[in-house]
Structures are given as structure tokens and as C-alpha cells.
Amino acid sequence: MDRAQLADFLRRRREALQPEDVGLRRGSRRRTSGLRREEVAALCDMSVDYYSRLEQSRGPQPSEQMLAAIARGLRLTLDERDHLFRLAGHTAPVRGLRGDHVSPGTMRVLDRLADTPAQVMTELGETLAQTPAARALFGDETRFEGHMRSVGYRWFMDPSARNVYPAEDHPEHSRAFTADIRRAYAKHGARSRAGAIVDALLAESPEFVQLWEAHEVGTGHAREKRVQHAEIGIMDLQCQFLVDPEQGQTLLVLTATPGTESYDKLQLLNVIGTQQLAGGER
Secondary structure (H helix, E strand, C coil): CCHHHHHHHHHHHHHHCCHHHHCCCCCCCCCCCCCCHHHHHHHCCCCHHHHHHHHCCCCCCCCHHHHHHHHHHCCCCHHHHHHHHHHCCCCCCCCCCCCCCCCHHHHHHHHCCCCCCEEEEECCCEEEEECHHHHHHHCCCCCCCHHHHEHHHHHHHCHHHHCCCCHHHHHHHHHHHHHHHHHHHHHHCCCCHHHHHHHHHHHHCHHHHHHHHHCCCCCCCCCEEEEEECCCEEEEEEEEEEEECCCCEEEEEEECCCCCHHHHHHHHHHHHHHHHHHCCCC
């Protein structure tokens, strides 16, 4: 690990980013060249102290998961991400058509949706980045590891994962999540991450076994769905999808029809997400 070069690279990338690049307001009193350390720390979902120590050449060796978060927070290109990993003493992730790195372009779109529930997901339903409103609605879905990273796996293995949808809609979602997993399995094969998830669910979830044996295809998620929140109740939302074919990722955006009760509730959800962000629940 080259602490001096890592610190220099982080500092220069932070100073090169402007507030507008990440969806922040500049403000009339800003004197800092680029972003502040606390702003980058928030974008990377880490403490200000931890990030500051990295920039001051006195931090511990970051894990690969932490480096991936830094790469997304600093809006790094793939070449810059690989350089970051090498400076931190890790082998750069293997590149491919499908990966966990979110492109700077997709992150810029996400930045401009800060007041809307939106998140970037892989083909297996692994959430890579969320807006504050999405985090207020779904919780922090980027914190999971292993099979639990997949929302489809959590749906069958963690009862709390179903709390976001009304109980009467659960059978429909179970079929849709099974179809999602089957699609990834058919595309990537039995030896892929999708294959490992299928094996685990077949061994542990009778409900998944029954749905898997039905061999339904084309049962996707509805473009309109009911979503519920503990504080504001049920909302009727529309789902829009922006697909990045090179990365194999989808930007999911949830909206509501203006003038409806659901629209008003969605605005309240945005307030809750902003309050959580200000309170340090990142």
C-alpha cells in the first residue's frame, strides 16, 4: 500500500470534483477548491474521520468494499478505479461486461434525482447506489454482503425484506423475483453468482422451490406497484428503468402522479430521507 500516493490521488480527485458534479448546491460562502472532505465522506458512506485519515496518509488499508464505495463516491472511471485499488495494495477487479462499478455517467443521473427514490442495481438485484429518498423507503440496501446483497435472495430468506410491500401483493412479487433470478441464471450459467443463489434457495426456501419448479418465464415486475412505508403508509408508484447494457445495471426510478395522495406522500418521503442524511444515518 502506497499511503502517500493514495492520499495524493484522493485529494486531487476530490479537488477536481465540483458540487454540481454530484448534485450539490455550491452556496455563496464556499471557498474550498472542489468538494469538502465531509461531502466526499457522505458520498462514500463513510465517516469523515476515516476518509480524512486516508487523505492524510495515516489511515489503515481500505478493504475492497471500501475502495469500491470510494470509487463510486468520487465518480471514478474504470481506469481511475483500478489505479485506486493498486495504490491501496489490492489487485484491480477483473473487468467484464458485468460488474459492480457504476459508471460516472449513471452516477451523474442519480445525483440529479436526489429528491426521488432511485437506485442502481445489478441483474441479480444487488443495490450499488441509492438516493436518500430510496434509502428512506427501502433502507440501506448497499450494506449487505454475500447472497444477501441480492434482493431476490433476501425476499425468500429474510421476512423483513417484504415489509415494503402490502401482504396481499407478496405472491405477485415472489413470482417476479423468481423470474428475475431465473433470467440471470439462464444468462450466466450454473457456476455463476446466480447459480450459487439458486442452489442456496433450493436448499433453504420451500416457497422458492415451488415457484422454481413451475418454470415460469416472462413474469416481470409490474410498472405500477404499491409500496408502503411505516410512517407515511401505502403509495401507488410508477417504475421507470434506465438500463446500462455495458455494465449490466439498471437505474430504477419511482415516481407518483402529480396531484395524487401518493405524490404528496412521496414528497414527505423525500423530507424523511433528507433528515436521515443530515442526521448521519448514511
